[in-house]
Amino acid sequence: MKVVVVGTNHAGISAANTxxxxxxxVEVxxxxxxxxxxxxxxxxxxxxxxxxDGYEGLxxxxxxxxxxxxxxxxxxxEVKEIDFENKVVYAETRSGEKLEENYDKLVLATGSLPIAPKLPGNDLEGLHFLKLFQEGQEVDKALAADDANVVxxxxxxxxxxxxxxxxxxxGKEVHIFDAEEHSLMNYYDVDFAVAMDENLRANGIHTHFGELAEEYLGENGKVTGLKTTNGE
Known part of the structure; x- marks a missing residue:
């Protein structure tokens, strides 16, 4: 039996190891x-x-x-197409090489992506999304900049x-925003979420809950502010 696993993070790794x-x-x-x-x-x-000390152990x-x-x-x-009827995965390497992988069983373990609302100003420099390792590296580098004081x-x-x-x-001044009325509302009951809100504020983080982002503000191509339903 041949199994093709698309995605090599936790779900894909677990399936392949099993x-x-x-x-x-089985051929994997x-x-x-x-x-x-x-x-x-x-x-x-x-x-x-x-x-x-570092990310190597992660x-x-x-x-x-x-x-x-x-x-x-x-x-x-990158997987470009899957022919489910004939059980073939079509992919392309970074160098442009075309690959075709036949399979008996297919595991799709592609993970998730951060939500990236198409707000005005979404092409400004200084905006970062966080999911992948490389994105973590970019955020780490951005926080190291001398002019990065407010996050x-x-x-x-x-x-x-x-x-x-x-x-x-x-050492940054941090503001956190969410459309929900509290932090971690998808995970906690309200009492726990309220306690977490208080914990964030007790540690110097400014909380902006029940507040929707509307626009990224910028000058000279770089983000300088955020417009929300409650102001800027």
């Missing part, structure tokens, strides 16, 4: 458009906030580990709250 460690006669091929695999994104705020496996188990792995390879975080879910804390640990 198959390769089983007693089945892993594809991912990223240049790395198995990144513990939940640790991004820890190294950006300098609570750990990668818990590598391509060589899977190749040693007999898997075929192709990174920096606005849009979204008060886990990633938003954690990166707000990380920026505060780096």
């Amino acid at each position: 198959l390769l460690d089983s007693d089945q006669d 091929t892993l594809l991912d458009r990223n240049s790395n695999l198995s990144y513990l994104g939940c640790g991004t705020a820890l190294w950006v906030g300098r609570q750990i 990668f818990y496996t590598n391509a060589a580990d899977f190749e040693a188990k007999g898997a075929k792995i192709s990174l920096e390879t 606005c975080v849009i979204g008060a879910g886990y990633i938003g709250v954690e990166i707000a804390e990380a920026a505060a640990r780096r």
